[in-house]
């Protein structure tokens with residue numbers, strides 16, 4: 001009996017090894033065309049809410065693979081733009097439904113990588129690697145369509161526009177994504193990572209990506225001649241004090257065990273060296289995980305702005321304006337711990353421990369979490385490394401996501417992404 005059991009275990013192991021090998025071989029066969037798809041997408045980036053050609057291409061590819069494609073899908077709250085969302089469904093008998101999401105938009109960055117397949121669109125670049133995500137989605141779609149004997153249930157592939165402005169997921173949900181196509185049992189997504197080795201999958205359970213809040217702060221003074229400061233209230237000096245005072249929100253008001261970032265990314269005021277301007281404008285981003293920390297940090301920014309103006313003697317009707325841009329803010333991303341653990345284990349088993357790592361959470365933000373409907377649907381965002389291990393070992397400063405120098409290594413990044421996402425879906429629909 002013991003021997004029988006042992007034989008059964010060995011057979012199971014061999015079967016798992018054989019199927020993993022088959023997946024690698026299948027990816028091998030597709031790799032040349034996937035690489036050319038990736039380079040084509042990289043060379044033709046489109047900004048958020050303008051992903052027309054990109055989405056047309058992805059939708060056509062998914063249709064050709066046998067998916068039931070609805071496109072374009074989604075409604076923005078501001079009707080100014082069309083929403084180029086894609087919903088591609090493949091039903092394969094009874095079983096759970098898994099949503100797999102890729103974003104599609106690029107950034108206003110002038111590419112400086114010198115790659116042969118660099119962006120052909122001036123001032124626009126796939127600097128966040130959403131071209132990696134789309135190619136991974138197409139590769140995963142191909143694998144799942146060719147392995148229908150290995151899974152049961154429904155796959156819902158999402159091509160999401162406007163992630164960088166955190167509007168796309170909302171637009172698709174607002175258009176009735178779940179009412180029309182059913183509510184998934186699980187939602188997963190993949191983002192590339194700018195310091196993990198190419199092809200390695202990273203996973204984490206819990207708060208995984210921060211909330212983001214966009215603020216416009218206007219410090220208002222009373223302008224005048226640069227040689228007569230006594231007859232003005234100088235907003236440049238107040239803005240300088242404000243920026244310095246902000247630094248204590250994280251260092252003195254926030255528990256060292258909580259994460260928070262307060263960044264002033266843009267500051268503008270004045271026209272000429274000898275004129276004290278009427279106002280200075282600051283554009284800020286705030287990142288936190290816990291809702292209570294988020295609330296307190298935002299309140300502190302407002303308090304400090306008002307206090308700086310008060311101490312400078314600015315009259316009440318010229319008090320600073322602190323404006324929170326509701327449609328550019330997004331909640332923190334929660335990776336369902338049980339689902340993350342399950343996928344982490346399955347991928348470690350199927351891809352090998354060297355190719356899967358439990359990673360640290362990130363302070364960047366995402367709107368993928370919206371698909372989870374406030375934690376109603378277990379959702380996990382995985383990461384895939386993009387960097388040549390030799391570069392990591394060299395200790396050089398690696399460009400981050402959104403950098404004009406960000407260069408993912410296409411292979412094995414795509415292989416890791418496609419393998420990881422395919423195996424994740426197979427685990428959930430086995």
Ligand SMILES: [Zn+2]
Pocket residue numbers: 128164401402
């Ligand atoms: Zn990004």
Ligand SMILES: [Zn+2]
Pocket residue numbers: 128129130163191
């Ligand atoms: Zn991104």
